[in-house]
Amino acid sequence: MPKLIKNGEIVDNTYVWQQDADATATENAIVPMQKWLDNQETIGKVAGIWIDAGEGVEPLADVDLSQFDVIGVNFPSFMDGRGFSYARLLRERLNYDGEIRALGNFMADQQGYLIRCGVNSFEFAEDVNLDIALTLNKPFSVAYQGDVADPRPVFLRRG
C-alpha cells in the first residue's frame, strides 16, 4: 500500500488519485472536479474530487462538500501557488472540514504554508522520503498572520 502524510503521521494511502477523467470512478477514487460536476447524478460514491490549478473553487459554491471524504488540490508545479488560495477558500469560504490533500508536484518545504492554508494530507511523489518530509512540516512555531487554524493575526495574540 502506498503511503502518505496525513495529520502529521505516515499512513496508508487508501484512495486513488485518478488523473485521467476517462478512468472508471470507484468508491476509493479521487476524481477530477469537472468530471464529478458533469456526472454527479450518475457517478455514484467516490472518495472525493480534486481541483486542478486554474479551476478555482467557485464551481463548488453550491455543492454539498460534506459528501466528500477528501478534496485534492493539484500542484502542476511547486512554483504554482494557486492551490494555497484554493485550500484556504475550501476551509474558510466553503466551510469544508474533511481532508484536503496536496497532490502533484509540491515540495516538502511547502508543507508549513500549506498546513496553514488548510491542507492536512500530502501525497508526495514516490521518490520523497516521508520520514524526512515529516520533519519539515512546521518550520515556524509562531506566525504574523491569521490562518485556517487560528484566524487571529499576531496583533490579537501579542501579550
Added chain:
Amino acid sequence: MVDLVYLRIYTTTVQSFMYQYDAIDQQLVEERVAQFRDQTRRYLNNELKEEEFLPLRLQNGLYVQRYAPMLRIAIPYGMVSSKQLRLLADITRRYDRGYGHFSTRQNLQLNWPKLEDVPDILEELATVEMHAVQTSGNCIRNTTTDQYSGVIADEVADPRPYCELIRQWSTFHPEFAFLPRKFKIAVCATESADRAAVQVHDIGLHLKKNDAGEIGFKVLVGGGLGRTPMIAETISDFIPRADLLTYLDAIIRVYNQHGRRDNKYKARIKILVKALGIEEFRKRVDAEWEHLRGTESTVPMSEFDRLASFFTEPEYEALEDQPAELTAKLAESNGFARWYERNTFDHKKPGYRIVTLSLKKPGQAPGDATADQMEKAANLADQYSFGELRVSHEQNLVLADVRQDQLIELWEAAKENGFATPTLGLLTDMICCPGGDYCGLANAKSIPIAEQIQQTFDNLDYLYDIGEVDLNISGCMNACGHHHVGNIGILGVDKKGEEFYQVSLGGASGHDASIGKILGPSFAQEQIGDVIQKIINVYVDSRTEEERFIDTFRRIGIKPFKEAAYAKAD
C-alpha cells in the same frame, strides 16, 4: 576625533526610534535561520534538487549570479540603526569583499558571499533584528517608503508604522509565497512629492485623510517597470486603515488565482489589471473583500498605537532656524553652500535639517559603500542623528535629524568619507543597477556607463546649471535601475553578443509619473557620454528660465532630442 566622540555618545545612547523586535519577531527570524540552514545543508548533500532549492533560496534573498552568489539583505522601508549598519559593514568584511550595494528597494546586496556561509550570515543578522526574508522570489517583497518619513512637515502621517504593519503581514504569508511573480508595495504620505515611486509598484499606497479626518489609503494597483512598464491605476480612493490588510489580502488573492503563470514576462499583476480592465479587476477585488472585511485581520486601534509607539520623535532641542554660523558659512563657502542646497532638506523642526550622505562619488559604483564607509556612516548617525539612518530609493543614505548648528562639522566629516558629492537630484545622482559586472540576468554592463556619464559631466558649475535630472540605468529589461521612469533612461541591450544601450526620455517616478519614450536605435557603449551631452544641449538651448529638464521635454517633445542625438557630424 569623530570616533572618540562617537564612542562616548554611542555608549550613552540607548533609546531607539525604530521598530524593536519582541519575542515573537525574534523567534521568527531565528527559526528562519534554522530552516534555511537545513535547506542549504540538504542542497549541498544533494537531498534537495537544484530546481527545488531555487525558490527556497530566492525567498531568502540568495541569487546565484554571474561570478558568485548575491545575497540581498532586507532593510525594511529603508530604516537601519547604526548598530545594524556596523554589523553589515563587519559582515561585508568577513564574508565578502568589504563593500555592499544599496538597492532601489532600500536593501543591501552583497556580491561575493559563499553559499555555504549564508546561514551563518543570516544568524548574525538575526542578532541585530535583521534578515533576508522575501527579498527575492515570487512573493511580497520589502515594502518601501519615503526616506524622509517622520521628519518632514507636510506628511499626512508617518508612514513607517503602516510599513511595519505591512512587513509583518507579508512576512511568511502562508497563501502568497508562490505568486505568479514578484510583488512590490510602496507607501507615500505626502502630497508635495512622491519619493517612493508608488505609481510604478504592484500596489501603491497613498496615505491620506478622508473628509472626516480618518486615516486611510488611496490604493493604486498594477504599476510596474520590467518588460512592460505601466503606471498604476486607482482601485480605491479611500480604504480606512483598519481595513488595509483585508483589502491587500483581497487584491493579492485575486492576483494569485488569476494572474498569468504561462509566461513570466506577463505574470505581474499589471498584466492582469490591464487584461481585465480596472473596473472588472475592482469588481473581483470587492467581491473577495466582502468576505474578508471585518474579519480578525481588521487592525484594531491598539495595534496602530503600538506600532506608532516605536517611531517616536527623538528629544529635539528647542533651536532656531538658520543659526548665525550656518548663515555665515553659506555666504563664505561655495562648496558648503552647494552641498547644503543639494544634499540637505527641510526638517519639520526648527533648527534641524535632513542630510543625505551621497553614495554617488565619481569612481564608485552608484549605491555602493565600502565597509569603512558603512562604519563611518554609522558613526555619523550616532554623533549627529540619534543613531539611525535611512536608505533612499535613489541609493543614498540619509541622516534624518541633524542640528543645523552641526551641519558644517558634518559636511567636513562627510567630505572626508566620500559622502559629500553635492549632486543630489542632479544628472550624476544616478540610479544604477549592478549590471553585467555582477548580475547573471544583465545583458550589458551599467557601472561603466555611470562612470562615463560622471566623467562627461564632471564640472559642478555645469551640473548645477543643468539642474534637476533623474538619470536611471538598467543593465537589462528587468529594469532594476528604473530606466523607464528616469527623465533620461538608459537600458543595456544585447545585439548579437555586443552590449548596446537604448536611451529613453521623459520618464518620471513622482506624482507626475510617466514612462519614458524610446529615443531611437541603440548606441554603442563609447557613444553614451556624447549622446547624453547632445540631449542636455537641446534642453539647455530650449529651456525657459524656470523649466527643469522634464518640463522642457514635456513642452517640446522628443523630436528635437532625437534629431540632435542622431545628427551626423558635418
